[in-house]
Each structure stands twice: as structure tokens, then as C-alpha cells.
């Protein structure tokens with residue numbers, strides 16, 4: 001489709017914003033009663049660098065939200081750190097300082113007419129609950145999570161309309177510690193543990209959705225998928241079948257959250273694999289009563305799969321977190337994440353065909369090394385190019401395919417710590433943060449070229465992408 005034929009405008013009220021997560025931005029992990037989270041041990045345990053105070057949002061949120069307003073964002077996606085609210089995940093009383101912090105953040109957003117979009121759990125299982133219960137492998141996590149949600153809804157219900165239950169819920173299968181705080185004991189049936197944990201998160205999510213609707217009429221609650229269609233490496237039926245099965249691994253979660261029941265194939269598959277879920281009376285009703293209002297997802301790339309073991313051995317560098325064969329038709333980022341804007345249109349269509357619920361792109365962006373010029377300017381045409389092409393694909397999905405899309409919040413209004421590598425130099429932001437991998441830097445903020453470009457895109461509601 002040539003640009004001449006492209007309809008650039010989006011519906012009025014389309015949400016333009018940018019997304020972050022608590023641990024990757026806030027810093028100040030040991031203040032105001034905050035408890036330890038999965039992150040504190042995750043990157044440290046792997047010997048990775050994780051700078052505290054990250055990009056120091058905890059102390060600089062007023063400046064960052066003011067910059068977001070100047071940027072023209074009408075929404076900011078943030079997550080709440082469970083351990084700021086309940087330091088041990090299930091304390092007798094919530095931590096007043098944590099509640100006060102997020103209240104100020106949301107009030108500050110409202111002051112500028114910015115809609116906060118809140119992720120309740122962004123890879124943020126409290127360490128105390130991992131020690132106590134083994135993370136989400138234990139069913140008691142559900143009650144702890146619902147209680148945490150209750151506190152959030154009671155305190156922030158008047159300030160927040162859009163809620164997401166679990167970030168990239170399907171990552172539980174690919175990064176079980178990050179997604180669900182799972183540590184496997186020797187001899188444990190890994191598949192069984194993962195699917196039981198998935199069952200618990202899905203029940204917790206469904207209960208949260210129901211509670212949100214009861215407590216906050218008008219609230220919109222979504223699920224969140226790490227998306228990206230699987231392409232078969234060839235048209236060999238075995239490759240196509242493997243592509244379908246790989247997609248199903250991820251859609252399994254959204255099938256449950258959007259339709260309120262597990263798909264038939266999933267129960268059969270678990271039966272064949274000897275996986276037994278700990279079903280309890282009422283579980284099926286819980287899933288059915290807690291379906292989400294919209295489907296949100298992150299999209300960085302499509303994936304590719306082959307049934308041929310030799311080809312499968314050639315994994316893509318970098319985005320092997322979710323296993324993918326290198327797609328020879330695509331270029332890659334510096335970190336090896338393959339770049340596929342049309343894949344976004346394909347993914348949007350697939351998700352809508354499957355669920356017929358409004359969609360929301362809540363993460364998309366390019367992690368890249370930026371250079372600060374002598375005069376302080378930062379030229380990032382690569383980021384603009386990535387975003388432009390993905391926004392074009394999104395416009396096509398909306399205007400040419402009729403996909404109902406609520407909004408687009410790209411990943412990182414500002415530079416933040418990378419989730420998969422713990423680095424600062426893998427930058428997604430349109431605002432540069434002077435903080436380096438070795439922890440040095442003033443934390444000062446400065447605008448990159450992409451800042452001005454995205455501002456124009458938002459002001460024109462997607463019409464001006466030059």
C-alpha cells in the first residue's frame with residue numbers, strides 16, 4: 001500500500017502515549033518502606049547490572065510528567081510496585097507511604113489532563129511471597145493479589161480508568177521467574193508447575209476484573225500479551241502446524257481472559273502432557289465472570305518457527321526470550337530484535353479476528369544506543385523510522401481493516417533500564433537520561449529528535465508522520 005493511498009487520521013479520542021514500568025524507572029527501591037521484589041534478586045542473581053535509582057522517577061515524577069505534557073502525551077502507562085503497597089506482598093496493613101506516592105503521581109497526571117494507564121503487576125512478584133509460597137505455583141497467591149487490587153481500586157479508583165492485570169502474562173512460560181516468581185525444585189515437573197501458576201494468575205486476573213467492575217463502574221480492565229505472530233519458516237505443513245501451535249502457547253492466556261474459558265485444545269494438550277491443574281469448585285465460573293474489556297499487547301517483532309531442527313538451531317540473537325528462528329526477510333536491531341512493521345498489522349488483525357474486543361497497543365519501540373552530540377542534541381532517525389513504520393502499519397489496520405484500536409503507548413517516553421539485559425544503554429526513550437551502564441551520570445533529561453517528531457504525530461492525530 002503506497003503512502004498516497006494511506007488514510008492517516010485516527011478516530012477522535014484515540015489515546016497517544018508512552019509506557020513504563022515501576023522497577024525500570026522509579027529507583028529508590030529501599031525507601032519509604034518498600035519491600036524487595038523479584039527484580040532485586042533477578043538481575044543481581046544473574047550477575048547483571050541494574051542501576052538503582054534507575055531513571056529516578058520516584059524523585060523526579062513531577063518533572064517527568066511535566067515533560068510528558070510538553071510532549072503532548074495524553075496517556076502514560078505506569079505500573080504500581082506491589083511491594084510499595086504491601087512490602088511483603090500480604091502485610092496486615094498497606095503501606096501509607098506507597099499509597100501516597102502513587103496518589104501524587106496520578107494527581108500530577110490529571111493536572112495535565114494525562115490519562116494514567118496502570119499495570120497492576122509488571123513482573124513484580126514480591127520476594128517475600130516467593131519465599132513463602134514459591135511464587136505463583138501456590139494458589140494462596142490469588143488472595144494476596146486480590147487484596148492488593150482491592151487497596152488499589154479503593155485508593156485510586158477515582159483517578160485511574162484503564163487497568164491492566166498482569167504485564168505480558170504469557171511470559172510466564174518463557175521466563176517463569178520473571179513472570180511468576182517460579183523457582184523449580186530438582187525433579188519438579190516444570191510444565192505442571194508453569195501451567196498451575198498460569199491457572200492461578202488467570203484466576204487472580206479474573207477476580208481482579210470482576211472486583212474492578214464492582215468497585216469502579218466505568219473502569220476499563222484489560223489483559224496484556226507479549227504479542228507477535230509466529231510465521232512458518234516455509235509453507236511445509238509441518239512448519240505451518242508448528243506456527244499454529246506456537247501461537248497457541250501464547251494465546252492460551254488471552255483465550256481464557258477474553259473468552260472466560262480455556263480453549264478445548266488446551267485441556268486436551270495438558271491431558272496428553274500429563275499436566276493436572278488444581279481445579280477447585282467455582283474456578284470455571286470465576287474465569288467466566290472475569291472477562292476483560294479490551295486486549296492490550298506489546299509488539300516488538302513477529303516470530304518465526306520451523307519444524308526442522310537444523311533451521312531451528314539458528315535462533316535469532318537477542319529476542320530469543322521467546323524462541324524465534326531468524327527470519328531472513330527482516331532486518332534486526334543492534335540487540336538482534338527483528339524489525340517487522342507489517343507484522344504489527346497482521347498481529348492486530350489476528351487478535352481482533354480471534355477475540356472481537358477492542359485492542360490497545362501498550363508497548364512498541366526500538367532499543368538503541370544513542371550519541372549525545374557536542375551541542376547536547378541527540379539525533380535518532382533510526383527510532384523515528386521504526387516508530388513511523390509501525391504507526392503506519394497501525395493506521396492501515398485501523399483505517400483499511402477496520403480494527404477497533406483504543407490507543408498506542410510506545411515503550412519508554414524516557415530512557416529506562418532494559419528488562420532483559422539490565423542495561424541503560426539499550427535506550428527506548430524520546431527523552432534522554434544522562435545515566436550510563438556503569439552508574440555514572442547526572443540523571444539530567446534532554447529531548448531527542450524523536451521527542452519533537454512524536455509530538456507532531458500526536459498533535460496531528462497520526463496525520464503528520466514526516
Ligand code: BGP
Nearest residue numbers: 021167168367417418419420421
Ligand atoms: C517487554 C517488557 C518491558 C520492556 C520491554 C523492552 O517485554 O514488558 O518491561 O522492558 O519488553 O524490553 P527490553 O527492556 O528487554 O529491551
